[in-house]
Amino acid sequence: MEFLKNIPFIFVAFLLFLFVLNMRYRKTNRQQQETEDAFWERERLANATRKQDISNLPYITIPKEIIPSNLPTDSVKTLENLSQQQILNLTGKTNTDLKLEYGVANLEFLSACDERFIDLVNALLDCSKDLLDANRSNEAKQLLEYAVSIQADAKPLYLRLAKLYLEEGNPSAIDSLIASANELNSLSKDGIVADLKSLNA
DSSP states (O other), X not given: OHHHHTHHHHHHHHHHXXXXXXXXXXXXXXXXXXXXXXXXXXXXXXXXXXXXXXXXXXXXXXXXXXXXXXXXXXXXXXXXXXXXXXXXXXXXXXXXXHHHHHOGGGHHHHHHHHHHHHHHHHHHHHHHHHHHHTTOHHHHHHHHHHHHHTTOOOHHHHHHHHHHHHHTTOTTHHHHHHHHHHTOOSTTHHHHHHHHHHHTO
């Protein structure tokens, strides 16, 4: 009988629960719709942006002196090939960002430049390993320091360079690596910084 007395309260509580649930559902849907509307508005503006001058963008130059000699590997060949092409580090920028900033007509070219940057980072990673395997640690260090200077965001590059600093008895140099990693415009930034700090603890 006590249960029957509580039925009105349970019913009201259930209705209240449904009301709150419905309000949250509508709020979530509204927020999702606003996000979607904002995205498509940015896309509309991006697709209407006129072509901009991109001749003065910070194109990456690969110094000839960092490309290893007497190392017949695919990674060296890739570096030599990339040194003749235009490269841009556009990490963190979406296609919409690029169209808004430089115009839709430049998107294909900029995307190609960004893809070459990814190829460059991978080549630097592979080539530094090839150099270390050949007991050419000084050249590997120079290559890795160049990778950091162009804001490559591959964690193995930073950790490999940090370990070289430790091996040569220069742990304080890891502080500069941490500072460089903190400047990255990449989702991998926090992981790189955390791992570097653990090495330098």
